[in-house]
Amino acid sequence: MPIGVGLVGLGMAIAPHMLSLRELERAGRVRIIGGHAPSPARREAFTARWGAPAFAELAALLEAPGLDLVFVLSPPGTHLPLAQEAIARGKHLLVEKPLELTAERGEALAAAAEAAGLRCGVCLQHRFRPAALRLKAALDSGRLGTPLSASASIRWWRDDAYFAQPGRGSMARDGGGVLLTQAIHTIDLLLHLMGPVRDVAGFAATSPLRKIDTEDIAAAALRFENGAIGVLDATTVARPGFPERIEIAGSRGSAVLVAHRLELHGADGAPPEVFGEEGSGGGGADPMAFDHGPHRALITEVLDAIEEGREPANSARSALAVQRLIEAVLADSSRRA
Incomplete structure (x- = not known):
């Protein structure tokens, strides 16, 4: 039987999810029950674009017949209470990043489920990009040898229109700046590839380009x-925005991952193996200008996990590591201020 899916929060993040769900619905994997948002305008826009029901009340969606899985796509600080309501009704969850405003609240959400x-x-979909999957396989197979050095560079641009949205860039709404809101995907992928971090030295600042109370420039040294x-x-002040980049050097070779394109270099000096194509990633002013394929793969993993009775590879608990690292970077920066 198709898994019944409902969506809570019908803002900017909805498009890649609905594009993926439409394809999965045609394949017989899911049935779209409908969406909910407090805003009548967003409910109307959702129904007009996607032709799916919109529920004015959260309870009505959660109690709709056939609902099995709830996508929580609302601002981070609402994730825990919304998840608790869904859990109380026996619903599985897919939560937009970050898991919550803090690692402590994220832990509570994971533990409740x-x-x-x-x-x-x-929703940490960079793990599911084809080039990232290829790099993960290369590392796991020992092709690069022992990892010795790694870097992640997220030099993006966000314009005035982006920060004009109410609460955008504020601690109250987003819980953090460039690290938690934008760079979290690439940082999570770095941890997914390299494993946990033991030591952190961090720096963070807010540029004069916008009036926000969160960081838009950050750097850290990691062990x-x-x-x-x-x-x-990591930054969102780098015009016009550049593809995110991860580099890993090992005892037997190196890897350069630039958004969707991977180069694997061996120790023999032969031409690199190249996988994938060049792309902008999420670096430009339009944060939604990306392919929804990794979202579809991520959602498919959750559907498979539900059907097989196991934890998904992108489980809530697996998402706590990146949040704890971000908090460690900001805490160390505050100590140095």
Whole structure:
């Protein structure tokens, strides 16, 4: 039977999810029950664009016949209470990043789903990009040898229109700036590839370009538990915005991942293996200018996990590591201020 899906929060993040769900619906994997948002305008726009029902009340969606899985796509600070309502009705979850405003609240959300025996995935779709999957396989197979050095560079641009949205860039709405809101995908992928971080030295600042109370420039030096040394560089002040980049150097070779394109370099000096194509990633002024394929793969993983009775690879608990690292970077920066 198709898994019944409902969506809570019908703002900017809705498009890649609905594009993916429409394709999965045609394949017989899901049935779209409908969406909910407090805003009548957003409900009307959702129905007009996607031809799906919109529920004025959250309870009506959660109690709709056939609902199995709830996508929580609302602002981060609402994730825990919304998840708790869905869990109380026995619904599985897919939560937009970040899991919550803080790692502590994210832990509470993950624990609630686990205690109820329900699956909870998180939208960290960069793990599911084909080039990232190829790099992960290369590392796991030992092709690059022992990881020695790694870096992540997220030099993006967000314009005035982006920050003109109410609450955008504020601690109250977003819970953080470039690290938690934009760079989190690439930082999560770095951890997914390299493993946990042991030591952090961080710096963060707010530029004079916009009136926000969160950081839009950040950098950190990292020591991973495997002994490798790393560097993190993240900003949204780099016009016109550049593709995010991860580089890993190992004892037997190196990898350069630029958005959707991967180069694998061996120690023999032969021409690199190139996989994927060049793309802008999420670096430009339009944060939604990307292919929805990784979203579809991510959603498929959650559907498979529900059907197979296991935790998804992108589980809520797996998403706590990146949030804890971000908090460590900001905490260290505050100590140095």
